Amino acid sequence: MADLAPAPVSDLPVPDAPAPLPGSSDGRLDPAQRARALQTMAGQQLDVLVVGGGITGAGTALDAAARGLSVGLVEARDYAAGTSSRSSKLIHGGLRYLEQLNFALVHEALHERTLMLDRLCPHxxxxxxxxxxxxxxxxxxxxxxxxxxxxxxxxxxxxxxxxxxxxxxxxxxxxxxxxxxxxxxxxxxxxxxVDDARHTLAVARTAARHGAAIATSCRVVDFVTEGERIVGAKVRDLEGGEEFVVRARQVINATGVWTDDVQAFAGRGRIKVxxxxxxxxxxxxxxxxxxxxxxxxxxxxxxxxxxxxxxxxxxxxxxxxxxxxxxxxxxxxxxxxxxxxxxxxxxxxxxxxxxxxxxxxxxxxxxxxxxxxxxxxxxxLSREHAVVQGVSGLITVAGGKYTTYRVMAKDAIDAAARSMNRRVPETPTDRLPLVGADGFQATWNQRERLAAGSGLHVARIEHLLRRYGSEVPRLLAAIADRPELGAPIDGAADHLMVEAWYAAAWEGALHLDDVLTRRMRISIETWDRGLTAAKAVVGVVGEVLGWDEDTRVRELSHYEARVEAERESQTMDDDHTADAARLGAPDVRTGFATQR
The missing domain is CATH 3.30.9.10 (D-Amino Acid Oxidase, subunit A, domain 2)
Structure with missing residues (x-):
C-alpha cells in the first residue's frame, strides 16, 4: 500500500490540539487503524461492544471510552450510512413537540443544541x-x-x-x-x-482518539452466549470475508431501524421499532x-x-x-x-x-x-428514546432524535455500568470537544494568514474550516507537499482534491461511495449526482487505499450503477416499484465480500 501520510504540519498551527491519551490515538481512521481495531476486538475481552456506527452508536462508543472503559464498535457499512446521513440536518428542540406538550424533550434537545454550538463542535x-x-x-x-x-x-x-x-x-x-x-x-x-454525516464521523474519530477500537464493513451475524447470557458477537469482515468473535461484558445494540433484526439474534427483545x-x-x-x-x-x-x-x-x-x-x-x-x-x-x-x-x-x-x-x-410516534436490557448481557438503545444522541449514549453506558464490577465515572462528554473543535476559534481567526500561506483564497479556507475545523492545517500541509491536491474537483468545484485524499487517509473511507456521499455531499449537490467527480477522485482515493486498476474500475462501476438505480427509482410511482428499482444496484460491501 502506498505511504501517503501527510507531511509534518511545520509552521501551520494546530492551536490547542491535545496530545493523545495513553492507549489512544490522534483520531486518524485509515486501513492501518482498522486492522489494529480488528486485532484488538478479536484478541481481548472488552467492557463494551457497540453494534452500529450511526450517531447513537458512535456517541455510545465515545461515552464509554471517555469513562475509561474498553470499547469496540462495529458497523456493517460506513459511519452514518443509514439514518444519520439522511436527516433534515437540523440540531433543534422541535417546535411540534411543544404543541404535543412534550416540554422535557424540547428542553433536553435545546440544551444539547447549546452544547454543540458553544463547546462540542462549533465548526x-x-x-x-x-x-x-x-x-x-x-x-x-x-x-x-x-x-x-x-x-x-x-x-x-x-x-x-x-x-x-x-x-x-x-x-x-x-x-x-x-x-x-x-x-x-x-x-x-x-x-x-449540522452536516450530520460529518458530525457522526467526528464523534467516531473522537471515540478512536480516546481509545475505542472501531471498524466499518463489519457485520454482526450472531451473538455468542454462555448459558442465558450474551457474552459477545460473531462478526464478519465484509472487506475480507473472515469471521471472528468479539467478547464483551456488555453488548449494546444501537442499530436504529435495524434494532429488531439485531434483537432477533438473541431470540427476543423488549423494544419494537x-x-x-x-x-x-x-x-x-x-x-x-x-x-x-x-x-x-x-x-x-x-x-x-x-x-x-x-x-x-x-x-x-x-x-x-x-x-x-x-x-x-x-x-x-x-x-x-x-x-x-x-x-x-x-x-x-x-x-x-x-x-x-x-x-x-x-x-x-x-x-x-x-x-x-x-x-x-x-x-x-414517540421521538423519545428507550434503553432496556431485555436479555442478560445485551442492552438496546433506540428511538430518540439526532439532537439528543449524547443523552442516549449516556443512558446506554449508565445501564452498562451497573453490571461492571468496578466504579465507572460519570460521563464527561458534555465537556469534551470533538475532533476539529479543539482550538477552532483560534484557527478561524487565523484564516487570512492560512490563506496567504497556502495560496488558497480565504473563501476556500473558510469552506475547509466549516468542515474540518482545527484539522485544516493537516490538509494544507498535504497540499504543500503535493500541490495537485489543492485543485478543485472536476464536476464538484466547491471541493478540493485534498478532501478526497483526506477522506481515505484520515476519515476511514473504504469505498468511493463513502467519499462522495458522506465525507463530501457531492452525490446530492451536483446535477450528475457525482459521476464526473467520481472519475476525478478515484485515482487519489485508490492510491491511499492501495487499489489496483481492476478495483478502481469496479468502484467506479458500482458508483455509476448506484446513481442509475437511484434515478430510476425516482421515476417510479410508489414505494414498492421504487424499492425494486433501487435494489438493482447491490451494496458495494456485500458485493465485494462475496467476490473474494
Whole structure:
C-alpha cells in the first residue's frame, strides 16, 4: 500500500490540539487503524461492544471510552450510512413537540443544541434563521408567537438571536420568493444546522482518539452466549470475508431501524421499532430568493425549506420532509416519483416562482427509528428514546432524535455500568470537544494568514474550516507537499482534491461511495449526482487505499450503477416499484465480500 501520510504540519498551527491519551490515538481512521481495531476486538475481552456506527452508536462508543472503559464498535457499512446521513440536518428542540406538550424533550434537545454550538463542535453546528409564515391576522400570530417565545425561553441564555415578529412587508424583504398573497406576516426565529454525516464521523474519530477500537464493513451475524447470557458477537469482515468473535461484558445494540433484526439474534427483545421514511430534495440556491429558511405545516408532516449550508456559505436549499411508514428494505430506502411531487407541491404553495422537476439536483431518503406506540400515524410516534436490557448481557438503545444522541449514549453506558464490577465515572462528554473543535476559534481567526500561506483564497479556507475545523492545517500541509491536491474537483468545484485524499487517509473511507456521499455531499449537490467527480477522485482515493486498476474500475462501476438505480427509482410511482428499482444496484460491501 502506498505511504501517503501527510507531511509534518511545520509552521501551520494546530492551536490547542491535545496530545493523545495513553492507549489512544490522534483520531486518524485509515486501513492501518482498522486492522489494529480488528486485532484488538478479536484478541481481548472488552467492557463494551457497540453494534452500529450511526450517531447513537458512535456517541455510545465515545461515552464509554471517555469513562475509561474498553470499547469496540462495529458497523456493517460506513459511519452514518443509514439514518444519520439522511436527516433534515437540523440540531433543534422541535417546535411540534411543544404543541404535543412534550416540554422535557424540547428542553433536553435545546440544551444539547447549546452544547454543540458553544463547546462540542462549533465548526460543524451553526445558527440559521427561519421564518414561520402566518396566514391568519389574529389568532395564529398569538398562538405561534407564544410557542416560539416559550421555545426561546426554554433554550436559556445562548448566543443565538431571539425571535421577532414581522409584518408581511418585512417578511417579503427577507424572503422575496414567498407568495405575498399567502401570508399576512411571519415570525423569525433561529435554530441550528449540522452536516450530520460529518458530525457522526467526528464523534467516531473522537471515540478512536480516546481509545475505542472501531471498524466499518463489519457485520454482526450472531451473538455468542454462555448459558442465558450474551457474552459477545460473531462478526464478519465484509472487506475480507473472515469471521471472528468479539467478547464483551456488555453488548449494546444501537442499530436504529435495524434494532429488531439485531434483537432477533438473541431470540427476543423488549423494544419494537417502526421505520418512517423521510425524503428530501436539494435545489440550487438561485431557485429560491431568501435570506432565511422557512417552516410550515402540511396535512401529514412539516415542511422545511432549509439553506444548505448556512449563509454566507449557502449554495443549495434542502426541501423536506415526508413522513410515511416504510416496511421494505432498510439499507437503501428509495424516494418515489410521488414523494418528489408531494414535496414540490407543498413547497410551491408558498413560492411565487414554482419549482419543477428540472430544478431538483439531488434527492435523498432516510428512515427514522420510531418506538412503536398506539398511534397508527408514524408522525405521532414517540421521538423519545428507550434503553432496556431485555436479555442478560445485551442492552438496546433506540428511538430518540439526532439532537439528543449524547443523552442516549449516556443512558446506554449508565445501564452498562451497573453490571461492571468496578466504579465507572460519570460521563464527561458534555465537556469534551470533538475532533476539529479543539482550538477552532483560534484557527478561524487565523484564516487570512492560512490563506496567504497556502495560496488558497480565504473563501476556500473558510469552506475547509466549516468542515474540518482545527484539522485544516493537516490538509494544507498535504497540499504543500503535493500541490495537485489543492485543485478543485472536476464536476464538484466547491471541493478540493485534498478532501478526497483526506477522506481515505484520515476519515476511514473504504469505498468511493463513502467519499462522495458522506465525507463530501457531492452525490446530492451536483446535477450528475457525482459521476464526473467520481472519475476525478478515484485515482487519489485508490492510491491511499492501495487499489489496483481492476478495483478502481469496479468502484467506479458500482458508483455509476448506484446513481442509475437511484434515478430510476425516482421515476417510479410508489414505494414498492421504487424499492425494486433501487435494489438493482447491490451494496458495494456485500458485493465485494462475496467476490473474494
Amino acid at each position: 460543524l453546528v451553526r445558527p440559521i434563521p427561519f421564518l414561520y409564515p402566518l396566514t391568519n391576522r389574529v389568532w395564529e400570530r398569538a398562538y405561534v408567537g407564544a410557542g416560539i417565545a416559550l421555545y426561546d425561553a426554554m433554550a436559556g441564555r445562548t448566543g443565538m438571536p431571539r425571535h421577532r415578529h414581522l409584518t408581511r412587508t418585512q417578511a417579503l424583504r427577507i424572503a422575496p420568493s414567498l407568495r405575498a398573497d399567502k401570508l399576512v406576516g411571519a415570525i423569525q426565529y433561529y435554530d441550528a444546522q 417502526r421505520a418512517s421514511k423521510g425524503v428530501h430534495l436539494v435545489v440550487p440556491r438561485d431557485r429560491i430568493h431568501s435570506d432565511a429558511g422557512f417552516i410550515t405545516r402540511t396535512a401529514s408532516s412539516v415542511l422545511f425549506v432549509i439553506p444548505w449550508m448556512a449563509p454566507p456559505f449557502t449554495r443549495h436549499w434542502i426541501i423536506g420532509t415526508t413522513d410515511t411508514e416504510w416496511d421494505l428494505g432498510k439499507a437503501h430506502p428509495a424516494a418515489s416519483s410521488a414523494d418528489i411531487d408531494y414535496l414540490l407541491g407543498e413547497a410551491n404553495k408558498w413560492l411565487n416562482i414554482p419549482l419543477t422537476r428540472e430544478d431538483v439536483e439531488g434527492v435523498y431518503a432516510g428512515l427514522r427509528p420510531l418506538l412503536t406506540g398506539e398511534s397508527e400515524a408514524t408522525s405521532k
